[in-house]
Amino acid sequence: MKQIGNFGGSSTSTAKEIITKIKTTRQTVTSSTTNVNDNHLSALLSANKTYQVELELFVSAPSSGGFKFSIASNNSLADANINHTGGLGTAGMNLGGNMVGSSSSVITITTANNSIKFAGYITTTATAPTITLQWSQATSNATGTYIEVNSFMKFTEV
Amino acid sequence: MNITFISEDEFHYTFDSDYGIIKVGKYSAENTTGAQTLEDAANIALHCLDNTEE
Numbered sequence: 001m002k003q004i005g006n007f008g009g010s011s012t013s014t015a016k017e018i019i020t021k022i023k024t025t026r027q028t029v030t031s032s033t034t035n036v037n038d039n040h041l042s043a044l045l046s047a048n049k050t051y052q053v054e055l056e057l058f059v060s061a062p063s064s065g066g067f068k069f070s071i072a073s074n075n076s077l078a079d080a081n082i083n084h085t086g087g088l089g090t091a092g093m094n095l096g097g098n099m100v101g102s103s104s105s106v107i108t109i110t111t112a113n114n115s116i117k118f119a120g121y122i123t124t125t126a127t128a129p130t131i132t133l134q135w136s137q138a139t140s141n142a143t144g145t146y147i148e149v150n151s152f153m154k155f156t157e158v
Numbered sequence: 159m160n161i162t163f164i165s166e167d168e169f170h171y172t173f174d175s176d177y178g179i180i181k182v183g184k185y186s187a188e189n190t191t192g193a194q195t196l197e198d199a200a201n202i203a204l205h206c207l208d209n210t211e212e
Contacts, residue, residue: 025178030206032183034169144206
């Protein structure tokens with residue numbers, strides 16, 4: 001029998017990495033403008049890779065509380081470019097840069113059940129980074145701002 | 159709604175609840191609407207979803 005091709009065990013896998021994180025319970029911040037780490041939306045990426053980034057957040061906020069956020073990395077990134085849509089009267093925004101210590105960005109939200117979508121890419125360096133959504137109210141208010149269950153973040157290696 | 163106190167740090171009291179984790183800001187010069195005591199924070203947590211609840 002003739003062997004066609006190499007079916008031995010020496011071939012290397014070329015499977016692309018997909019990392020998905022989803023909120024399994026609601027999280028609320030109230031009477032505070034100090035960003036907190038989201039307790040679900042945080043992911044450890046691999047070193048020296050580029051990922052397509054996708055997030056969708058289901059956010060509710062009182063009229064004067066609003067929502068602010070940052071997408072933070074604990075290590076420098078080679079490159080990053082993430083834009084968002086959603087919220088009232090808010091233009092798309094480029095988070096850009098390496099996102100380490102990035103300042104918070106405010107999205108105007110005054111009602112329940114808003115969808116905010118983020119898309120872009122991240123290129124990592126030789127040091128694997130953890131990417132974490134951090135958020136709080138834009139203006140301190142006793143009515144809570146919350147991110148609902150099933151909000152998610154997804155990183156697809158390209 | 160039932161709430162359970164979990165922890166506190168410099169900026170927040172944290173509670174678990176029927177609706178997931180609730181973080182209540184602490185009172186400070188920069189956050190004058192924050193909770194001044196744990197009891198105050200618990201009351202805020204109990205009512206914080208009233209106006210945005212579906």
